[in-house]
Amino acid sequence: MIGQANSIERRSGVALWRQIADQILHSIAVGDFPENAALPPEIALAGRYGVNRHTVRSAIAALVQEGVLRAEQGRGTFVLSRKRLSYPIGARTRFSEGLQGQASERHITLLASSIEPANRRVAEGLGLATGADVIRLETRGEADGMPVSRAAGWFDARRFAGIDAAMAETGSITASLARFGIDDYLRQSTVLSARHADAADLADLELQPGAIVLVTVAVNVTPDGQPIQFSESRFPAERIELKLSAL
Amino acid sequence: MIGQANSIERRSGVALWRQIADQILHSIAVGDFPENAALPPEIALAGRYGVNRHTVRSAIAALVQEGVLRAEQGRGTFVLSRKRLSYPIGARTRFSEGLQGQASERHITLLASSIEPANRRVAEGLGLATGADVIRLETRGEADGMPVSRAAGWFDARRFAGIDAAMAETGSITASLARFGIDDYLRQSTVLSARHADAADLADLELQPGAIVLVTVAVNVTPDGQPIQFSESRFPAERIELKLSAL
DNA sequence: TCATTTTGTCTATTGATATAGACAACTATA
DNA sequence: TATAGTTGTCTATATCAATAGACAAAATGA
Known part of the structure; x- marks a missing residue:
C-alpha cells in the first residue's frame, strides 16, 4: 500500500527467484494481482523485475508448489484464492x-x-x-x-x-x-x-x-x-x- | 522458547549463511547467546548447524556488517547489545x-x-x-x-x-x-x-x-x-x- | 616462552543460481 | 485454419554459494 517496490537485491543471501516469489505474494496480498485473475506473462514479469524469464519461472514454480498459483500451458498463470x-x-x-x-x-x-x-x-x-x-x-x-x-x-x-x-x-x-x-x-x-x-x-x-x-x-x-x-x-x-x- | 530449531533447509532459495545468520539472531533474541558474551567458536557452530566452517564465517561476516557481532582475532566473536x-x-x-x-x-x-x-x-x-x-x-x-x-x-x-x-x-x-x-x-x-x-x-x-x-x-x-x-x-x-x- | 585456542586468509573443487537462446506444446481468437 | 500469445523443455555458460584443506596471525594461559 505504501511505496511499490519492484526492486531486487543481488548477492543478498536470498536467491532472486525467492525474492520474486515473495514480491508476487506481496502483490497478491495488496491486490495488485487480483485473485482468480491471470498474472502478467512470464516475459513481462521478467522485464518488471529485471531478471531472466527462467528466474521468474523458478519463482512461479515455487508458488505453484505452495498452492498459491496455478500455471496452465498456453493460457497463463492464475492466482488461487487464499483468504487470511x-x-x-x-x-x-x-x-x-x-x-x-x-x-x-x-x-x-x-x-x-x-x-x-x-x-x-x-x-x-x-x-x-x-x-x-x-x-x-x-x-x-x-x-x-x-x-x-x-x-x-x-x-x-x-x-x-x-x-x-x-x-x-x-x-x-x-x-x-x-x-x-x-x-x-x-x-x-x-x-x-x-x-x-x-x-x-x-x-x-x-x-x-x-x-x-x-x-x-x-x-x-x-x-x-x-x-x-x-x-x-x-x-x-x-x-x-x-x-x-x-x- | 518452544522447540529449539537448529536445522537448516538446503536449496530453499535462502543461502545457508543467511539462514545461519538468522538463527544466530534468533538465539541472541531468545537469550541462548547472551549479550556481551562470546559466541561459540566457529568450528563448534559449524558442527551445530551441520555446515562448513567457512559457511559459518559468511554468516558471522554478515552480522558483523549489520553491527550485531564483533569478531576479534584470537579471542572470539562477541554479541553486541541491541535491545528491542x-x-x-x-x-x-x-x-x-x-x-x-x-x-x-x-x-x-x-x-x-x-x-x-x-x-x-x-x-x-x-x-x-x-x-x-x-x-x-x-x-x-x-x-x-x-x-x-x-x-x-x-x-x-x-x-x-x-x-x-x-x-x-x-x-x-x-x-x-x-x-x-x-x-x-x-x-x-x-x-x-x-x-x-x-x-x-x-x-x-x-x-x-x-x-x-x-x-x-x-x-x-x-x-x-x-x-x-x-x-x-x-x-x-x-x-x-x-x-x-x-x- | 611455548603450546593451545581462536579468528583470518588463501587455493581448489563441486553444486546451486542466473542468464541466454532456441524451439516445442498448448490455448484462444481472428 | 492460421496466427499470435503463452507456458514447458532443452542446451550451454557464467557467477555465486558451499565444502575441503592448509596455514598465518593474534590472544590466552600454563
Whole structure:
C-alpha cells in the first residue's frame, strides 16, 4: 500500500527467484494481482523485475508448489484464492469463538505435555518462583483442516494438576480450566513480535522455509487478577491476521 | 522458547549463511547467546548447524556488517547489545510517548505528502466515499538515530487541509491534529500482520534483505467516534516489539 | 616462552543460481 | 485454419554459494 517496490537485491543471501516469489505474494496480498485473475506473462514479469524469464519461472514454480498459483500451458498463470483468517485478540481471547463464522470446523490438538521447572520468564508471568513446577501444554489450532496456530501454555503444576488430561479429553483450554473452578478469565497482557518460522514451526504448521510467524506472549488472569496461564503462540502470517479489540 | 530449531533447509532459495545468520539472531533474541558474551567458536557452530566452517564465517561476516557481532582475532566473536524497544499499542497510541524512557531521542520525519483519491480501504476506514480527496503523509519514526517505524497516514483532505505543513513544522501527528481542534483521539481498531520487508522498507528502515516487518493497520477516531486518521505502519521486527495494552 | 585456542586468509573443487537462446506444446481468437 | 500469445523443455555458460584443506596471525594461559 505504501511505496511499490519492484526492486531486487543481488548477492543478498536470498536467491532472486525467492525474492520474486515473495514480491508476487506481496502483490497478491495488496491486490495488485487480483485473485482468480491471470498474472502478467512470464516475459513481462521478467522485464518488471529485471531478471531472466527462467528466474521468474523458478519463482512461479515455487508458488505453484505452495498452492498459491496455478500455471496452465498456453493460457497463463492464475492466482488461487487464499483468504487470511482474522483472529481477534482482546480481553476474552478464545480460540474457537474467535474463528467462528470464518471456518466451519476448528479445534485444538494437544501435541505434547510435560512438567518442568519454570524458567525466569514463565515464573514472572505466573507470579511463581523460578524453578517451581509448571505444566506445559503444546497445542496446535486448526481451522478447516489447516494449521493456524501453535502454542505453548504454562500452568502452575500445583493448582492445575491433571489439566493435561483434561485438555486431551476436552480439546479446549476454556473447558479444561472450568474443571478447576475457573469459569472466566481475562487477558492481562499481550506482547507481539514476528520472525521467521523455525524448523519446528515449519513442520507443525505445514509451512515452507522462509515463512513468517506472528508470535504472541500473553498472560491470562482470573477476573480478580490472579495469573493462571502464561502462553507463547505462533500464527503463520500468511494465513492469519490478528485483529486487536477492546482488552 | 518452544522447540529449539537448529536445522537448516538446503536449496530453499535462502543461502545457508543467511539462514545461519538468522538463527544466530534468533538465539541472541531468545537469550541462548547472551549479550556481551562470546559466541561459540566457529568450528563448534559449524558442527551445530551441520555446515562448513567457512559457511559459518559468511554468516558471522554478515552480522558483523549489520553491527550485531564483533569478531576479534584470537579471542572470539562477541554479541553486541541491541535491545528491542517495546512499542505500546492501546487506546492512546502516540509515537513519542510510547518510547519515552526507552530512547533518549525520538522524533518523526515527514518523508513525503500528497493529495490523492481514497481507495476503497482508506475510504472505508475514514467513512468517506471511494475517490474522495485524502491527504497522505509518509513518515518515519526514529529512536536514538535508529529507524523504528515507517508509516502512511491518510486524512480527509477537506477537514485537514494543510496538515502536511503542520506535520513538517511540528514533527508530531498529535500536535498537528491539535491545530485542527483535535485535542484528543482514540484508537478504534488495529489489525496486525507481518511479512518480509519490501525494497522500500529496506531502504527507509535501513534493513538487510530478508528482514521482517510488523504491519499495523489502524483507525484513529475522536472521543465521540468520528474517524480522523487511517494509517498503515511498519515496524522492523528485529528492533521493535508491540506491547498491547488496554484499548 | 611455548603450546593451545581462536579468528583470518588463501587455493581448489563441486553444486546451486542466473542468464541466454532456441524451439516445442498448448490455448484462444481472428 | 492460421496466427499470435503463452507456458514447458532443452542446451550451454557464467557467477555465486558451499565444502575441503592448509596455514598465518593474534590472544590466552600454563
